[in-house]
Amino acid sequence: MSECEAVIDIVSAFFNVSGREIRNPTRSPAPVARVRQIGMYAAHTVLQIPMKNVGCGFARDRTTVQHAVNLVEDWREDREFDGIVDQVERLVRVLVRREQI
Template identity: 50%
Template sequence: MLMLASDRVQMRRDRRRANCHVRQIAMYVCHVALGISLSDIGQAFGRDRTTVSHACGVVEDRRDDPAFDDFVSALERISTSVFIQSGAIAHE
């Protein structure tokens, strides 16, 4: 029973960590690719602008990994494309 309980706690923590990473990447893409201010992103995600700044730093540090960098680059391209086509951001 202790093993099952510890596994359950581990899974819950891993899920929370994964959700945190996804949110950090989303905040990063909003700021870097879409040019949204840290304050506006924080408000949209229910976080403080300093949390958004931290998230951007974490993602930037992780971009040293080529696979992660490719993944984030793809998200940036897709996000930019979608928002340009919708007219939400100006084409550069």
């Protein structure tokens, strides 16, 4: 399983959103798109996967990943949202990178 697939599985379970919906290459409803954006952000920032590769893993292009990273960075100014993303990042570190917390 690729690292992006693992991240998709993690955010899918965390947010209770269908992995199939996240993987769907067509336009998604806003809640699904937001979960995908958080997943792309985590794949790029935590796992250090280049944006082009994250795009391939999420069936999107590099510019979509760049947009997602920028959005999530902006949204992290909200304390509650930041806490949620922090939890996702920790899960990705532990479950994908196999690091200890």
